[in-house]
Amino acid sequence: MLALPFAFASVAHAQETDLCRAVAHHLWSDVATAKLKHETPLQQLTAADQIEFQVGGKDLAKPGQSIADALIQDHAADPPLAAKLRDQPPRDAVQFGDTDIWLLDRIDGTLGCHTAMTVVAPAQGAAHEIAMPGSPDPSALCALSALTAVSIGGTPALWIEQSGAFSNAMAQSTISITGLQGTVFAPPCTVTVDYTVTDRATHAFCDGIDCVPLIRTAEILAMRLRQEETADSLGAGVLGNDQDSADYRRMADIMTSDKQPAELPTFGVALDTAYTSFVDPVMFPLQLQDGHIYLARLGHGAVGWRQTGDTLLALYRWRDDKPTPAASVYVSAQRTAIADVTIR
Numbered sequence: 001m002l003a004l005p006f007a008f009a010s011v012a013h014a015q016e017t018d019l020c021r022a023v024a025h026h027l028w029s030d031v032a033t034a035k036l037k038h039e040t041p042l043q044q045l046t047a048a049d050q051i052e053f054q055v056g057g058k059d060l061a062k063p064g065q066s067i068a069d070a071l072i073q074d075h076a077a078d079p080p081l082a083a084k085l086r087d088q089p090p091r092d093a094v095q096f097g098d099t100d101i102w103l104l105d106r107i108d109g110t111l112g113c114h115t116a117m118t119v120v121a122p123a124q125g126a127a128h129e130i131a132m133p134g135s136p137d138p139s140a141l142c143a144l145s146a147l148t149a150v151s152i153g154g155t156p157a158l159w160i161e162q163s164g165a166f167s168n169a170m171a172q173s174t175i176s177i178t179g180l181q182g183t184v185f186a187p188p189c190t191v192t193v194d195y196t197v198t199d200r201a202t203h204a205f206c207d208g209i210d211c212v213p214l215i216r217t218a219e220i221l222a223m224r225l226r227q228e229e230t231a232d233s234l235g236a237g238v239l240g241n242d243q244d245s246a247d248y249r250r251m252a253d254i255m256t257s258d259k260q261p262a263e264l265p266t267f268g269v270a271l272d273t274a275y276t277s278f279v280d281p282v283m284f285p286l287q288l289q290d291g292h293i294y295l296a297r298l299g300h301g302a303v304g305w306r307q308t309g310d311t312l313l314a315l316y317r318w319r320d321d322k323p324t325p326a327a328s329v330y331v332s333a334q335r336t337a338i339a340d341v342t343i344r
Helices: 011-033 041-047 069-073 079-087 209-224 244-256
Strands: 051-053 093-095 099-108 113-120 126-129 144-154 155-162 172-181 189-206 277-287 293-303 305-317 322-343
Touching: 011 041, 011 144, 011 172, 011 189, 011 322, 041 051, 041 144, 041 155, 041 172, 041 189, 041 293, 069 093, 079 126, 093 144, 099 144, 172 293, 189 209, 209 293, 209 305, 244 277, 244 305, 244 322, 277 305, 293 322
Parallel strands: none
Antiparallel strands: 051 144, 093 099, 099 113, 113 126, 144 155, 155 172, 172 189, 189 322, 277 293, 293 305, 305 322
16 A cells, blocks of 8 residues: 655645545556556556546637637637737637637747637637636646546546656656636645656767666666766766876866867767756766776756756776777666655
8 A cells, every 4th residue: 555645735625635536546546556658647647547537629720720710710819819819820720628628739949838828719708718717827827747627436627747848857757737616717726746866877989988887877867866966976087196096187187177068979870869968967986897087977968958867977097198989878868767756
């Protein structure tokens, strides 16, 4: 039996808390009976056919018809709504359960910013906008993992999820759930899901280094990086007064002064991921089983401003009077189990 460490909300928010309790229960139950197959709560609940959880409902627009035209032509959108629809036509429309209320959304820019609104499209009368819960600032709807309408046990709700999209925050998901009562949103509740994360090397390149033990070393270093160990801790006790230590210090001086973005050396091989730039790397001395000391650069992967929970490790040796790549490992971070679920 799994204990649920719920933090109960006030009586006034009992119904909303019930929605979060149902979600937390379903997440725990799904994992208790089967291996974690999906890495976000929304994906996990959508794939679980034994629970009362549904995303969306019927289509708003006819085939080939835009959402804006459907609301303006077929649902007589009032002038304020029609103006908004023409100015920023939505690309998606998701029904709240079997109600006549819809979440309209479009995503723009590299930050993945949502322009969302909630609209009533009654069978009789003009379609019109109703307030989004909390009237969120548009900047608060960027870089989300999910923004959608769901039905939980027959209750329609707004689902806003952050599961580490565009970031290296792999160990936690946060879900805001706001129940819909008639045409009014209730106060939200929040489910926080903590995960066990496993690191597995997916690519390794070695020049005169045994890759097999290096792969395991890289996986351990990825775990230590996620635990925010410092360069001093990672490289403690390695340096001495030998030639390798002197070469390390030369490389460290050169590479510390280089302010250009660092890329994972792949020795001419193209990877199946774009996240090959280091973000906030640490550098430290690393001694391998061959007895030699290398300069290790360790950090999460990035492409532009977007980050990933995956870890990059590059090793350098002093050769031809300069730091030269000796090996690299790409370590993929994967959620493998739910460790904790809390509600507030």
